[in-house]
Amino acid sequence: xxxxxxxxxxxxxxxxxxACFARFLAAQGHDLLxxxxxxxRLQELATELRAQxxxxxxxxxxxxxxxxxxxxxxxxATEQGLEIDVLINNAGLSGKTAxxxxxxxxxxAELQLMVTAVTELAHRVLPxxxxxxxxxxxxxxxxxxxxxxxxxxxYSGIKSYVFLMSQxxxxxxxxxxxxxxxxxxxxxxxxxxxxxxxxxxxNHLPGILWQEPEAVVKEGWHAVNKGQPVCVxxxxxxxxxxxxxxxxxxxxxxxxKTFNPxxxx
Ligand SMILES: NC(=O)c1ccc[n+]([C@@H]2O[C@H](COP(=O)([O-])OP(=O)(O)OC[C@H]3O[C@@H](n4cnc5c(N)ncnc54)[C@H](OP(=O)(O)O)[C@@H]3O)[C@@H](O)[C@H]2O)c1
Numbered sequence: 001x002x003x004x005x006x007x008x009x010x011x012x013x014x015x016x017x018x019a020c021f022a023r024f025l026a027a028q029g030h031d032l033l034x035x036x037x038x039x040x041r042l043q044e045l046a047t048e049l050r051a052q053x054x055x056x057x058x059x060x061x062x063x064x065x066x067x068x069x070x071x072x073x074x075x076x077a078t079e080q081g082l083e084i085d086v087l088i089n090n091a092g093l094s095g096k097t098a099x100x101x102x103x104x105x106x107x108x109a110e111l112q113l114m115v116t117a118v119t120e121l122a123h124r125v126l127p128x129x130x131x132x133x134x135x136x137x138x139x140x141x142x143x144x145x146x147x148x149x150x151x152x153x154x155y156s157g158i159k160s161y162v163f164l165m166s167q168x169x170x171x172x173x174x175x176x177x178x179x180x181x182x183x184x185x186x187x188x189x190x191x192x193x194x195x196x197x198x199x200x201x202x203n204h205l206p207g208i209l210w211q212e213p214e215a216v217v218k219e220g221w222h223a224v225n226k227g228q229p230v231c232v233x234x235x236x237x238x239x240x241x242x243x244x245x246x247x248x249x250x251x252x253x254x255x256x257k258t259f260n261p262x263x264x265x
Contacts, residue, residue: 006136007031007056009077009084009125011064011117012091014041016190017140020213021088022049022057024221031056033082035073036091037063058082064091065109070120084125085132089118089139089162094196095153096262107154114158122169126178135178136224139166143186143232146241148256159184163230170229179227183220186237188213198262205261208236 008025012018014036022034026049034042039061046057060076062069077084092114095102122137129135144156145163166182173180187210193202216233223231232241244252 005029006085007033007082008086008088009033009035010088010090011035013045014038016192017185017188017213017216018088018090019045020217021090024217026053026055026057029053029055030086033077034059035062037061064113064117067112070117070124073121074124083128083132085129085134086136087121087125089121089137092140093192094155096196096198099153102153110154110158115161118162119165129178130176133177135173137169137178137180138183138220138224139180141166141182141184143184143237143241145184147244148252150256150260167229174227179224181220181224181228182230184230184232185211185216186234186240187211188216201261
């Protein structure tokens, strides 16, 4: 099987990086199963991609904070006769309010969306990938996993988990023809900061820190096909990530505490 004749499941395909992955993979001839909560957005994107590229594009409106969602998505794929060869575990967001002031059900939903659903979807696509001897999984981590601890609720911890588990999965699965990559973008133009409520602060960050989602997607796809377990897209992000690694933990803590652009003043 080649990496451009496959079916890809993309979560969070209604906006930002996920929608960009859908356009990118459709342009290469992949069939798609697109998942997010906003069905109308998914429908419009699917109509566009079917017309433009002649691919098969199915959609499923699902809320990944629902514990039943990963199984329901895979059941739907089976009903539709879709074998998932590529998984883009992308859906995500960041809370902004302080941990101690946030109700547990909101924190629980973040963990379900970006830890449990990510892990469960990976687990559920693996039997098919192993049977076919081919698979590509991209898990959206973040440069936050490589940076000083931040004030964005659980975000740094969640993305650190995704960063490490992706590498462990890659080690386990490479012998079966399955590559796993933790894709670690920095600031990327999308709806992320609108959802987080930090658009004004984000707009004040220097332009050099920002990437377009197209560049992130292209580099991430190249990395997973080359078998690279970690991809930090863009030169500026690579330099930032490399410069953070040798810094002692206590200094990382100080930097995180002092330079959080999204901290309430
Ligand atoms: N943008 C950045 O600067 C940046 C940097 C590093 C990492 N990332 C990561 O990249 C990924 C994509 O973010 P983005 O920047 O593209 O943000 P975005 O434009 O806000 O898109 C987020 C996507 O996730 C979906 N989503 C959110 N909650 C969901 C839920 N409960 N169930 C199903 N789908 C859900 C949204 O769809 P619906 O609202 O329709 O459900 C949307 O399609 C995230 O994991 C994020 O942490 C982003």
